Amino acid sequence: xxxxxxxxxxAGRQHARGGIISTVIAGIAWVIFLALCVYSSSTGGNAAGVxxxxxxxxxxxxxxxxxxxxxxxxxxxxxxxxxxxxMVLNGILFVIYFSLYFMGVAIA
Numbered sequence: 001x002x003x004x005x006x007x008x009x010x011a012g013r014q015h016a017r018g019g020i021i022s023t024v025i026a027g028i029a030w031v032i033f034l035a036l037c038v039y040s041s042s043t044g045g046n047a048a049g050v051x052x053x054x055x056x057x058x059x060x061x062x063x064x065x066x067x068x069x070x071x072x073x074x075x076x077x078x079x080x081x082x083x084x085x086x087m088v089l090n091g092i093l094f095v096i097y098f099s100l101y102f103m104g105v106a107i108a
Contacts, residue, residue: 015079018072022086025065029093032058059097065090 036055040047065086072083 013077013079015082016072016075017078018068018070018075019078019080019082019084019086022065022069022072022090023082025061025068026086026089026093029058029062029065029090032061033093033096055097055100059094059101062090062094062097066094 032054036047036051036058040051069083069086069090072078072086073080
C-alpha cells in the first residue's frame with residue numbers, strides 16, 4: 001500500500017513575473033559572456049574594441065536583471081525561487097565583469 005505524501009500546496013501562487021524575466025535575462029547574459037570568451041580566445045586576446053563594448057553592455061544587462069529580480073521579491077503571493085535564481089546568476093556575472101574590468105585597469 002502506498003502512503004500518501006502530505007505536501008503543502010499554495011493555492012493560487014505562481015512564479016513571480018520579475019523572477020521569470022530576470023532568469024531569462026541572466027541566461028541571455030551568460031550566453032553573451034560565453035560567446036565573448038570564445039571570441040576573445042579565438043582572436044588570441046586581441047578583441048579589445050568589440051568585446052569591450054559588448055562586455056560593458058552585457059554588464060549593464062546583468063544589472064538590469066538584478067533590478068528586475070529585486071522587484072520580483074516585492075510581488076505578493078508568488079514563489080520566490082526564480083527571483084533568487086535571477087539575482088544570483090546576474091550578480092555572479094556582474095562580479096565577474098567587475099573583476100575583469102579592474103584586472104584590465106591594473107594591467108594597463
